[in-house]
Each structure stands twice: as C-alpha cells, then as structure tokens.
Amino acid sequence: MSVTELPGDRAPDSPTAPPDPARPARRSTPLTALLTRLHFYAGILVAPFLLVAALTGLAYTLTPQLDDALYGDTLTVSTVGEQARPLAEQIAAARAAHPDGTLTGVQPGDGDRTTRVVFARDDLGDRQHTVYVDPYTAQVTGRLTTWFGSTPATTWLDDLHRNLHLGDVGRHYSEIAASWLWVLVLGGVVLWWRRRAAGRARARHLLVPDLSAGRGVRRTRGWHATTGVWLAVGLLFLSATGLTWSRYAGANFSAGLDALRAGTPEISTALAGPPPAAGSGHHGGSPVAPAADPATYDRVLGSARAAGLSGPVAITPAAEDGAAWTVAQTDDRWPVGYDRVAVDPVAGTVTARSDFADWPVLAKLSKLGIQAHMGRLLGPVNQILLAALALGLLCVVVWGYRMWWQRRPTRADRRAPLGGPPARGAVRGMRWWALLIGVPVVAALGWALPWFGVPLLGFLVVDAAVGLFRRRRRPAAPVSPAPAGG
Incomplete structure (x- = not known):
C-alpha cells in the first residue's frame, strides 16, 4: 500500500x-x-x-x-470518601459559587472523579460552564468552559x-x-x-x-x-x-x-397527563417545578440506579415541565455502558428505557x-x-x-x-x-x-x-x- x-x-x-x-x-x-x-x-x-x-x-x-x-x-479529588453527599447539596454548592446560567445537567462523581454541574449561558453559544464539586465534601474544586464535557485543552x-x-x-x-x-x-x-x-x-x-x-x-x-x-x-x-x-x-x-x-434509537420522554400549571409553585401552594428543585436530581438518580444503570451517568432535565428526565450511562471504555432510562421527576418512576444491547447493529458499530x-x-x-x-x-x-x-x-x-x-x-x-x-x-x-x-x-x-x-x-x-x- x-x-x-x-x-x-x-x-x-x-x-x-x-x-x-x-x-x-x-x-x-x-x-x-x-x-x-x-x-x-x-x-x-x-x-x-x-x-x-x-x-x-x-x-x-x-x-x-x-x-x-x-x-x-479540578477533575479529580485527593481523597475518595466512603459516602457521597446528596446531589442537592452539591448542586447548591455549585450554584452558590457560580450563580449565573441555567442548570442543564449533572454528572455525579464516580470514584476519584468530581461531580460536574453544567450551566448554559446565552453568551457562550455552544459552550457551557461546568462547575466541578468534590462529591464527598460538596466543596467546589473549580470551573471550566467546556464543550459537550470536553475541557478547554481537549476542545482546542x-x-x-x-x-x-x-x-x-x-x-x-x-x-x-x-x-x-x-x-x-x-x-x-x-x-x-x-x-x-x-x-x-x-x-x-x-x-x-x-x-x-x-x-x-x-x-x-x-x-x-x-x-x-x-x-x-x-x-x-x-x-x-x-x-x-x-x-x-x-x-x-x-x-x-x-x-x-x-x-x-430515541427514548420517549412523554408523560401521561397534562403538565403542571405554570407558576403553581408560587400561587397555588403546590411543590416547586422539578427542574428548580435540586432534590429532584437525587430522586431521579435513585430511580436510575434501581433500574440497573451503574457506573458514570449523566442526568439531563427535561427542557420543559411535563416531560421525563433522561439518565444515560457515559462509560466509553470497553465494555461500554450506554443504557438510558427516562424518569418521571415527580413520581420517580421509570417511564421508558433504551439499552445498548437493543440498538441496531449499524448504530452500535458507528458508536463504537x-x-x-x-x-x-x-x-x-x-x-x-x-x-x-x-x-x-x-x-x-x-x-x-x-x-x-x-x-x-x-x-x-x-x-x-x-x-x-x-x-x-x-x-x-x-x-x-x-x-x-x-x-x-x-x-x-x-x-x-x-x-x-x-x-x-x-x-x-x-x-x-x-x-x-x-x-x-x-x-x-x-x-x-x-x-x-x-
């Protein structure tokens, strides 16, 4: 050749x-x-x-x-603890340290890796601000401008x-x-x-x-x-x-x-029943919207773990109320973990599932x-x-x-x-x-x-x-x- x-x-x-x-x-x-x-x-x-x-x-x-x-x-912790702090506490720490932007996703820390709390901002275009939090102490270790999870050096x-x-x-x-x-x-x-x-x-x-x-x-x-x-x-x-x-x-x-x-394959995030009325958390005395409540991330993560999603995962809230959240495995090393579930953020129930084993052969080969x-x-x-x-x-x-x-x-x-x-x-x-x-x-x-x-x-x-x-x-x-x- x-x-x-x-x-x-x-x-x-x-x-x-x-x-x-x-x-x-x-x-x-x-x-x-x-x-x-x-x-x-x-x-x-x-x-x-x-x-x-x-x-x-x-x-x-x-x-x-x-x-x-x-x-x-920023990316790793010096000491791996026995028990991670609740995601709600980690998200609150990230928000307190960097109050700007819309929360668009969380990747819980796994092993010595820090938790990634992702915020979108209009002035960043397709970039995001990712705040890194020690999952065992809920202390912020830093913030980077990322592109789909990639660090500035990797993005460059x-x-x-x-x-x-x-x-x-x-x-x-x-x-x-x-x-x-x-x-x-x-x-x-x-x-x-x-x-x-x-x-x-x-x-x-x-x-x-x-x-x-x-x-x-x-x-x-x-x-x-x-x-x-x-x-x-x-x-x-x-x-x-x-x-x-x-x-x-x-x-x-x-x-x-x-x-x-x-x-x-796409995973359905549709939920049965009408979405909650806008503003009901302020005027009707009902709970706040799921996306605004950091505790929802713990509920959704617990449901995904109970459904069998192990290893590193990414939690993505719905773009609007009345839809399910998505939890996806993000383990790129062989054997890979790419299973996904859709979770009702209020009830905490799994509403849909997509396993990598069920993907079409061409989709698997393309991804791998x-x-x-x-x-x-x-x-x-x-x-x-x-x-x-x-x-x-x-x-x-x-x-x-x-x-x-x-x-x-x-x-x-x-x-x-x-x-x-x-x-x-x-x-x-x-x-x-x-x-x-x-x-x-x-x-x-x-x-x-x-x-x-x-x-x-x-x-x-x-x-x-x-x-x-x-x-x-x-x-x-x-x-x-x-x-x-x-």
Missing part, C-alpha cells in the same frame, strides 16, 4: 543501474494504469491534508494525560483536528483527507501486490521491505509500501469512522441510517467506531494504536514524496526537479463492460462522498482536456513526396 506511492517501478534506481533480469516486464492492464495515474495525482495533492490530519490526530491522542496535567486538581485540540479552528470552512480539509484516504490505501495495496513476484516472495515482500534493493527509489518504495500494508486496516478504519461525522458525507451517512432505521477513533474505547491501548497509525502515516507520506524526488530525470537533456506522472490514456483502453459497471459505482460513491466525487470529476475533466490539447499540438509526421516519373 502507499498513500503517495509513485508508479513506474521499472525505472532504474539511477541512470546507470542495469535492469533487473529476475523481474520480467509485465504489461500493465488499463485498470492498473488508471489506478497508477490516479494514485500518483491523488497522493501528491491529498498528502498535505493527510499530513495535517496525522499531526493533529497525534496531538489529540494525548488529551487524557494533558487534561490530568492541566486540570487534575479537537477543533484543530476537525477544522483547523476555521469553523465550517475548515471542516473541508478533514473530509477531503478521510474521503481520499481509503482510495489511496486500497489503490496502493492493489498496485503493490501486482508488483510482487509470484510464489513465496510475494507474501514475504508484502510484510517485509525488500532490503536487497540498493539505495534509491526501489528501497524507498519498499519501506513506503510495506509500512502501508501493515497500516492498511487501521487507515481504512480511520477513514470510515472519520467520514461518519464529517460535514457532507456524515450527513449522507446519517440519512442512510435513518432510511434503514438503523440509527441510534467513533469512540475508538477518539482513543476512548480501549484506554491507553487505544491511544498507543492511534499514535502508531499517525506516525506510520507520516512516514508513508514522507517516503512517497521522497520517491517523487528520486524519480526525477537527471540526464543533462532531460533534467527536471521532480519525477514525471504516469502516462495517460488508460480509460480509452478499458473494456466496455468495465466502464458500464465502474461509471455508476464511482458516480454513486461521488454522490455519497462529495469531497471524493467532485475532485475526481475535476481531475478526469482536466486530465482529458490537457491530453486533447497536447495531441492537437503534436506536429504531424511529414509526408514523403511521391516518386517522380512512372
């Missing part, structure tokens, strides 16, 4: 190197020629996006340790990886990288496989670089492609999971799940894939695997560009700063049935993955136009004059 593997391996390592007699010339099929040319140009043009994605992704793998280093005193690195801090415009870069990564990986694997000799050497050289090759492009290509083969499955995984929450391809993926009824992509599913092992993939991808890309430079013509009459592209014309040589099958498949992929389809169409149009222009400019062969006489 090669993310930027350059073609033309029949060229010698140097102008004076003799041809390899043990490797007979193989006639390239039109499909191989097309893959070679597409792989070359896609590798050259997409590799910068892959470099950025690999570097920012490598930085993101360190966020758990970075959070502990920067916010350890997440934005860097997803959009380079450029908002929606920046999201195009990561979608381009994810849309083309699988094409480069699969295309590189096919090209590398075809270059191997038959028999045992094929399997051996797929897994070990050909160290018998001398210095030059062949040795670089050996390291480049063999490393890519080792990384292929992981890179395909990163491409697929990255596309699931990209801007355009992710929207198409979500629409497909909805059409198949394979998305994450995203968590693994973010390095959360398997803890430190997950982080190490992602870091290895990122470092390996960086090496593969650098080796690809090195091959491009090594293949440059060095003769005095053909000197050039970089290697030339493969010959065009592969499409014209393809069988009609291959085009009949391939064109609709590529068109469907281009529709589902716009940042694959649009650049591919542009490449084909420009390449065809350049080829036509050069053929028309090619001087015609001189015609010999007819012999005189006769």
Whole structure:
C-alpha cells in the first residue's frame, strides 16, 4: 500500500543501474494504469491534508494525560470518601459559587472523579460552564468552559483536528483527507501486490521491505509500501469512522441510517397527563417545578440506579415541565455502558428505557467506531494504536514524496526537479463492460462522498482536456513526396 506511492517501478534506481533480469516486464492492464495515474495525482495533492490530519490526530491522542496535567486538581479529588453527599447539596454548592446560567445537567462523581454541574449561558453559544464539586465534601474544586464535557485543552485540540479552528470552512480539509484516504490505501495495496513476484516472495515482500534493493527509489518504495500494508486496516478504519461525522458525507451517512432505521434509537420522554400549571409553585401552594428543585436530581438518580444503570451517568432535565428526565450511562471504555432510562421527576418512576444491547447493529458499530477513533474505547491501548497509525502515516507520506524526488530525470537533456506522472490514456483502453459497471459505482460513491466525487470529476475533466490539447499540438509526421516519373 502507499498513500503517495509513485508508479513506474521499472525505472532504474539511477541512470546507470542495469535492469533487473529476475523481474520480467509485465504489461500493465488499463485498470492498473488508471489506478497508477490516479494514485500518483491523488497522493501528491491529498498528502498535505493527510499530513495535517496525522499531526493533529497525534496531538489529540494525548488529551487524557494533558487534561490530568492541566486540570487534575479540578477533575479529580485527593481523597475518595466512603459516602457521597446528596446531589442537592452539591448542586447548591455549585450554584452558590457560580450563580449565573441555567442548570442543564449533572454528572455525579464516580470514584476519584468530581461531580460536574453544567450551566448554559446565552453568551457562550455552544459552550457551557461546568462547575466541578468534590462529591464527598460538596466543596467546589473549580470551573471550566467546556464543550459537550470536553475541557478547554481537549476542545482546542479537537477543533484543530476537525477544522483547523476555521469553523465550517475548515471542516473541508478533514473530509477531503478521510474521503481520499481509503482510495489511496486500497489503490496502493492493489498496485503493490501486482508488483510482487509470484510464489513465496510475494507474501514475504508484502510484510517485509525488500532490503536487497540498493539505495534509491526501489528501497524507498519498499519501506513506503510495506509500512502501508501493515497500516492498511487501521487507515481504512480511520477513514470510515472519520467520514461518519464529517460535514457532507456524515450527513449522507446519517440519512442512510435513518432510511434503514438503523440509527441510534430515541427514548420517549412523554408523560401521561397534562403538565403542571405554570407558576403553581408560587400561587397555588403546590411543590416547586422539578427542574428548580435540586432534590429532584437525587430522586431521579435513585430511580436510575434501581433500574440497573451503574457506573458514570449523566442526568439531563427535561427542557420543559411535563416531560421525563433522561439518565444515560457515559462509560466509553470497553465494555461500554450506554443504557438510558427516562424518569418521571415527580413520581420517580421509570417511564421508558433504551439499552445498548437493543440498538441496531449499524448504530452500535458507528458508536463504537467513533469512540475508538477518539482513543476512548480501549484506554491507553487505544491511544498507543492511534499514535502508531499517525506516525506510520507520516512516514508513508514522507517516503512517497521522497520517491517523487528520486524519480526525477537527471540526464543533462532531460533534467527536471521532480519525477514525471504516469502516462495517460488508460480509460480509452478499458473494456466496455468495465466502464458500464465502474461509471455508476464511482458516480454513486461521488454522490455519497462529495469531497471524493467532485475532485475526481475535476481531475478526469482536466486530465482529458490537457491530453486533447497536447495531441492537437503534436506536429504531424511529414509526408514523403511521391516518386517522380512512372
């Protein structure tokens, strides 16, 4: 495999190197020629996006340790007590320390982790103020501006990886990288496989670089492609999971799940009976609204625990009175805990339930894939695997560009700063049935993955136009004059 593997391996390592007699010339099929040319140009043009994605992704793998280093005193407690204080007391402490904002959720402390009390404010946009409380002493340990629970450092690195801090415009870069990564990986694997000799050497050289090759492009290509083969499955995984929450391809993926009824199931928060009258807590002598009473959180949490929700959970009050609250498990490590229940905040009864075991298969795979992509599913092992993939991808890309430079013509009459592209014309040589099958498949992929389809169409149009222009400019062969006489 090669993310930027350059073609033309029949060229010698140097102008004076003799041809390899043990490797007979193989006639390239039109499909191989097309893959070679597409792989070359896609590798050259997409590799910068892959470099950025690999570097920012490598930085993101360190966020758990970075959070502990920067916010350890806020996120964790120094001493784990025997019994946690009531949530009502912890919420009251958080509200007293930071009185601004609307309470939108609570994540009770678990083990040495502090309780998170989340407040929304209009001036924060999609951010929140999270107040951290020691669950055993009800003492506030700090406050951070978070994004869906992520600390400022994690949020900054997440934005860097997803959009380079450029908002929606920046999201195009990561979608381009994810849309083309699988094409480069699969295309590189096919090209590398075809270059191997038959028999045992094929399997051996797929897994070990050909160290018998001398210095030059062949040795670089050996390291480049063999490393890519080792990384292929992981890179395909990163491409697929990255596309699931990209801007355009992710929207198409979500629409497909909805059409198949394979998305994450909704949990009903509807309650029987009319909601309590607004203001009844002030004028009618009835209890205050559940969302305004911190004691409701203890009641809802107790019902969820009795229903079997263990481990870390998040309690989300209803957006309006007369609806159930939601309690969801938030354990991202394998075996994951994603069960949810809806609880009547007044009666304390469970009104609905959604267990992860009952989710559709595609919804499960999507959820687990995203968590693994973010390095959360398997803890430190997950982080190490992602870091290895990122470092390996960086090496593969650098080796690809090195091959491009090594293949440059060095003769005095053909000197050039970089290697030339493969010959065009592969499409014209393809069988009609291959085009009949391939064109609709590529068109469907281009529709589902716009940042694959649009650049591919542009490449084909420009390449065809350049080829036509050069053929028309090619001087015609001189015609010999007819012999005189006769």
